[in-house]
Amino acid sequence: MKGRLVSANPVEGERFYLRLRLSHITGPTFFEDLYSFNGLLHPTFRKASLERGLIENVDNLSQCLGEASLFQFPAALRRLFATMLIYCEPRDVRSYGMTTMIHLWKIICANVKSMGKSLDDFDLPMVDANSNFQSGEFREVQEECSIVVEDEHLRARDSLNSDQKYAYDEIMRHVDKDCPGVFFIDGPGETRKTILYKALLANIRSRGLIALATASSGVVANNMPGGRTAHSRFKIPLNLDNNSMCNIKKQSGAAQLIRDAKIIIWDEASMAKRQAVEALDRTMQDIIGVALSFGGKIMVLGGDFRQVLPVMRRGTQAQIVDSSLRTSPLWAMIKKIRLTLNMGARTDTWFSEFLLRIGDGDEEAVDESFICIPDDMTIPYIDKGKSKDALIDIIFPYLQINGADSDYIISRAILSTKNENVDEINDQLIGKFSGDEKIYYSFNEA
Structure with missing residues (x-):
C-alpha cells in the first residue's frame, strides 16, 4: 500500500484519523489493517485511533472543565465543551458526555453546528432533540420538591374555622378534580389567612405535588413554608406598564417550576399594582401555552384592600387613584371568598363586627371624614x-x-x-x- 501523506486537521474528520493511523502503523497492506487494533476490526478510523490511544485522554479535559467551572459562567462552559469536541479529540467521549449532555444537549448542538459540524459526527449517545428533559434537573424544581412538610401544618386543616374550612374545601376541590380556578381570599386583620395557606400548602405538598408560596412583602412570605416574594419568584419588572411581561425564559428553571406547580399562592396581592398581576397572567399563559387566566393554573390571591391607603393625585382637581387588582379586568373573573371571623376577638363579637363596619365603610361617619369611637373604648x-x-x-x-x-x-x-x-x-x-x-x-x- 503506497501513497503520500498530506496535512489534515481534526475538523476534516475521517481524513484526519486516516492520516493519524498511517503515521503510526508500519507497512499496512489493506484498509483492514488501518481499521484494526489488537485483532479487532472497528467501523471507523476514529474508533481505531481511540483504541490505539492516539487521541487525548478525557481525564485532562475533565480537569480543564473542573478548573473552568470555578470562575466561568455557564454559557462559557458550554462553549468550552463544544470546542473540546471539535479540536481536542477527547477519548471515550461517551462515558464523560453522559454525565453532562442531558442538561447541555440543545445548546451544545447549536454551538457545534455553528462550527460546521454535527453531534452525529461524534461517538455520543443519540438524544432526540425534542426530548422533554425531566424538570427535576432544574435547581428551582429540586428546591421546591425538597421542602419538608411539618405535621403541625398537616393537622392545621382540622382546626380551621367555618370560613377557612369553606375556602379550603373549595380550593382543594379544584386540586382534586384538576380543574382551573382563580380565587381571592378577602381576609381582614386577625382572620388568620396564613393558617389557611399553611393547610393548603402542606396537604398539596404531602401528595408529592408542587405548591408555590409567595407574597408581596418579604415579612409575609417568611410566614409561609418555602415562601418567596412575588417579585423574586416571578421576576416581575420594577417598571411596569400595561403590556409588561415577567423576565422568565421558557427554557428556564423558573418556567418549568411554573409549569409543574399544582397551585400558586400570592398573599397580600392587594398591595401589588394591577400591572404586576396582569404581567404574571400574560407570562403564565405564554409559558404554559393555555389561553386561560394564569395559564389554567389554580391561583390563590389574598389580601385586604381595607389596609391599602388611597393615593391622591393633585392637578386641576384632586382625585383618588386606585391602581390595585380590583381595577383590573381580571377582577371580574376571580372568585371571592371572604373570611369574617376575627380570631383575635372571638370573645368580643361586637368589636369584630365594629372593625368590619369600619373597613367596609359602613360605620356612620361624622363630618364625612371621622367615625365616633364608643365611650367604653376610650x-x-x-x-x-x-x-x-x-x-x-x-x-x-x-x-x-x-x-x-x-x-x-x-x-x-x-x-x-x-x-x-x-x-x-x-x-x-x-x-x-x-x-x-x-x-x-x-x-x-x-
Whole structure:
C-alpha cells in the first residue's frame, strides 16, 4: 500500500484519523489493517485511533472543565465543551458526555453546528432533540420538591374555622378534580389567612405535588413554608406598564417550576399594582401555552384592600387613584371568598363586627371624614400625666406583681403613632417594674 501523506486537521474528520493511523502503523497492506487494533476490526478510523490511544485522554479535559467551572459562567462552559469536541479529540467521549449532555444537549448542538459540524459526527449517545428533559434537573424544581412538610401544618386543616374550612374545601376541590380556578381570599386583620395557606400548602405538598408560596412583602412570605416574594419568584419588572411581561425564559428553571406547580399562592396581592398581576397572567399563559387566566393554573390571591391607603393625585382637581387588582379586568373573573371571623376577638363579637363596619365603610361617619369611637373604648382626658397613667393601668393592671410573667407581658401592648410617645410610655412602664434595673449590651459581628 503506497501513497503520500498530506496535512489534515481534526475538523476534516475521517481524513484526519486516516492520516493519524498511517503515521503510526508500519507497512499496512489493506484498509483492514488501518481499521484494526489488537485483532479487532472497528467501523471507523476514529474508533481505531481511540483504541490505539492516539487521541487525548478525557481525564485532562475533565480537569480543564473542573478548573473552568470555578470562575466561568455557564454559557462559557458550554462553549468550552463544544470546542473540546471539535479540536481536542477527547477519548471515550461517551462515558464523560453522559454525565453532562442531558442538561447541555440543545445548546451544545447549536454551538457545534455553528462550527460546521454535527453531534452525529461524534461517538455520543443519540438524544432526540425534542426530548422533554425531566424538570427535576432544574435547581428551582429540586428546591421546591425538597421542602419538608411539618405535621403541625398537616393537622392545621382540622382546626380551621367555618370560613377557612369553606375556602379550603373549595380550593382543594379544584386540586382534586384538576380543574382551573382563580380565587381571592378577602381576609381582614386577625382572620388568620396564613393558617389557611399553611393547610393548603402542606396537604398539596404531602401528595408529592408542587405548591408555590409567595407574597408581596418579604415579612409575609417568611410566614409561609418555602415562601418567596412575588417579585423574586416571578421576576416581575420594577417598571411596569400595561403590556409588561415577567423576565422568565421558557427554557428556564423558573418556567418549568411554573409549569409543574399544582397551585400558586400570592398573599397580600392587594398591595401589588394591577400591572404586576396582569404581567404574571400574560407570562403564565405564554409559558404554559393555555389561553386561560394564569395559564389554567389554580391561583390563590389574598389580601385586604381595607389596609391599602388611597393615593391622591393633585392637578386641576384632586382625585383618588386606585391602581390595585380590583381595577383590573381580571377582577371580574376571580372568585371571592371572604373570611369574617376575627380570631383575635372571638370573645368580643361586637368589636369584630365594629372593625368590619369600619373597613367596609359602613360605620356612620361624622363630618364625612371621622367615625365616633364608643365611650367604653376610650379613656377620658383629664391631663396628659393622669390620662397616660390610666391608660397604663388599664392595659397593664397590677404590673408590679405580674411583671415577671412573660405570658402577661406578651399578651398586651400599647401602640402609638410617634416614636417619641413610644419611648416616653416605655420608660414609664419600665419604671414600674419591681427589682433593680440591669442593662444588657448587644453588638453585631460579621
